[in-house]
Amino acid sequence: MFFDISKLTQLKAPASEERFAKLIFDNRVIKEAPLSMAYFTFKPGQIGPRHVHQSEVEVYLCTKxxxxxxxxxxxxxxxxxxxxxxxxxxxxxxxxIGDGNFEFYAIFGPMVNFDNIRAWEEVS
Structure with a gap:
């Protein structure tokens, strides 16, 4: 499958954990995918929640x-x-921790489901 990240809908987390995500794929997009992928943006000063994945590896690839x-x-x-x-x-x-946006791909293996992020507010 081909994905154009620039055309994906950007989602905004609730204010208490504000950050942005573009969901690339999980099992709702590719049913039998062995991994899942999203693109995250944190504006200056934003901090995501402390959390843990019980069985998944997570890989971040910074782009900006x-x-x-x-x-x-x-x-x-x-x-x-x-x-x-x-x-x-x-x-x-x-x-x-920078002055501009911090942007990265997050890759999860095995696949995680992004339904919790799908509930975030859509932004243009």
Missing amino acids: GKGMVLIEDEPHVLTPDTLLYIPPRMFHETRN
Whole structure:
């Protein structure tokens, strides 16, 4: 399948955890996909919730800006063309530490379902 990220709908998280996502694919888009993928944008100062994935690996590939991911309270700084592997069962929190937008692909394996993100508000 072919995806044009620029044409995907951008979704905005609730104010308490504000950040933005474009859902590329999960099992609702490709039924038997072995992984899922989304594109996230954090504006300056935005911080995502601390969370954990019990069985999924998460990989971040930074495309723009400067972000930091705390994995079990160990900081990892991401800048364009850097990649971060987050093992299962590791608590992590993502934040923008730069002056511009922090943007990255998030790849999950095995696949996660994005229905919780689909509930976010659509923005233009």
